Amino acid sequence: AHLSDLIAAGEVVERPASVVKELVENAIDAGATTIAVDISRGGMGRIRITDNGCGIAPTELPTAFLRHATSKLHTAEDLGAIATLGFRGEALAAICAVSRLEITSCQKGESQGASLFLEGGVPQTVETVGAPQGTTICVEDLFYNTPARLKFMRKDSAETAAISGLMQQLSLSHPDLSFRLKKDGQETLQTAGDGKLQSAIYGALGADFAKTLVPVKGSGDGISVEGFVTQPLKGRGSRGMQFFFVNGRLVKSALMTSALEEGYRAQLMKGRFPGCVLHITLPVELVDVNVHPAKTQVKFAKEKAVFDAVFYTVLDCLAKSGG
Ligand code: ADP
Ligand code: MG
Numbered sequence: 001a002h003l004s005d006l007i008a009a010g011e012v013v014e015r016p017a018s019v020v021k022e023l024v025e026n027a028i029d030a031g032a033t034t035i036a037v038d039i040s041r042g043g044m045g046r047i048r049i050t051d052n053g054c055g056i057a058p059t060e061l062p063t064a065f066l067r068h069a070t071s072k073l074h075t076a077e078d079l080g081a082i083a084t085l086g087f088r089g090e091a092l093a094a095i096c097a098v099s100r101l102e103i104t105s106c107q108k109g110e111s112q113g114a115s116l117f118l119e120g121g122v123p124q125t126v127e128t129v130g131a132p133q134g135t136t137i138c139v140e141d142l143f144y145n146t147p148a149r150l151k152f153m154r155k156d157s158a159e160t161a162a163i164s165g166l167m168q169q170l171s172l173s174h175p176d177l178s179f180r181l182k183k184d185g186q187e188t189l190q191t192a193g194d195g196k197l198q199s200a201i202y203g204a205l206g207a208d209f210a211k212t213l214v215p216v217k218g219s220g221d222g223i224s225v226e227g228f229v230t231q232p233l234k235g236r237g238s239r240g241m242q243f244f245f246v247n248g249r250l251v252k253s254a255l256m257t258s259a260l261e262e263g264y265r266a267q268l269m270k271g272r273f274p275g276c277v278l279h280i281t282l283p284v285e286l287v288d289v290n291v292h293p294a295k296t297q298v299k300f301a302k303e304k305a306v307f308d309a310v311f312y313t314v315l316d317c318l319a320k321s322g323g
Contacts (some may be wrong), residue, residue: 005093005094005097008090008093009093010098012094015154017162017166019095019139020037020163020167021166022092022095023047024049024170026091027053028174030053030134030135032051033177033193034051034052034177034179034180034193035177035179036051036180036181037179037180039163039183041156042155042159042163043139043142043159044143044153044156046139048137049136049137049138050136051135051136052133055105055106055107055110055113055133056103057107058126058128061116062116062126065092065093065116066093067089068089068093070089096118096121097120098120098121098142099120100139101117101118101137101139102137103136104129104135105135106131106133106134113128114126114128115127120144168204171200171203171204172201172204172277173245173250174200175193175195176194178192189204191203191204197228197279212231213229213230214229215321216229216317218309218316219313220305220312221302221305222283222286223281223309224281225278225314229260229264229274229275229276230275243276243278244256244276244278245279245280246281251297252297252298255303259311260310260311261273263311263318267315282300282306286300288301
């Protein structure tokens with residue numbers, strides 16, 4: 001690979017979880033309804049992602065791995081509108097530059113697909129293969145040719161945890177899609193994709209967590225709040241099970257955490273750290289999800305209104321549930 005590709009790669013591909021994130025986002029963009037992720041050794045051994053999306057034509061396969069190759073932008077105007085979301089045609093180029101990668105893809109209605117192997121970004125020849133509709137990308141030996149990066153990788157267990165957390169977020173923000181995660185041969189996450197948040201919670205956060213959910217739904221001042229709150233799991237003295245989404249995007253917000261916890265406390269519920277999966281929807285002009293696409297901070301134009309919407313919705317719904 002060229003040096004410039006390796007430098008660009010370092011910015012896009014920080015760790016295995018960033019590879020998973022980019023590849024799953026591509027699968028979602030491709031219209032997939034089922035997305036299976038299979039990793040070994042925290043993704044450092046292998047990351048394999050299979051989707052049932054639109055697929056890529058055999059002749060387009062090598063092109064998809066070129067830098068700035070994207071099928072998602074057509075005019076300079078699009079670029080302005082979309083650049084902040086990271087649709088820049090960099091992900092596949094970056095990932096293949098620092099790994100051994102094999103892609104197999106078949107378009108809808110075609111009986112034959114094609115596969116391509118790239119080593120350090122260098123493509124071999126495209127081969128015709130039989131394959132189901134969709135795309136499978138298998139990334140092996142991540143960072144094998146960038147020893148400096150390899151040296152700074154954390155333990156496999158930390159990488160596994162990061163990927164699990166990411167898959168939980170993706171599952172909870174897309175209840176209409178079916179996700180699966182296999183870690184070293186063991187299936188640890190599987191969601192139904194039936195469009196119900198409760199099913200996604202069950203599949204992503206586990207049966208124990210899903211057992212005691214209280215549905216929450218309400219709105220105030222044009223801000224709608226919908227989801228579930230629950231007793232924290234035993235032994236979880238933390239806020240690790242609080243998931244807040246603002247307009248579909250996972251955020252960390254001290255404001256929403258305290259609105260939740262105060263609503264919970266006002267109902268005299270036990271446990272200091274309730275768990276929750278709450279989707280907050282409000283007009284985009286009232287929210288500033290910060291600058292950097294990877295950041296999860298958020299700023300609200302009307303903080304009091306957001307606090308009240310969450311607080312009173314949680315309070316009312318807990319009261320109604322008899323909690
Ligand atoms: P971007 O997503 O910014 O367009 P990527 O480097 O992530 O850039 O992907 C390059 C192109 O490869 C995409 O624009 C898309 O056309 C194609 N592609 C990537 N992944 C898939 C997939 N899973 N299914 C179908 N097409 C894909
Ligand atoms: Mg992409």
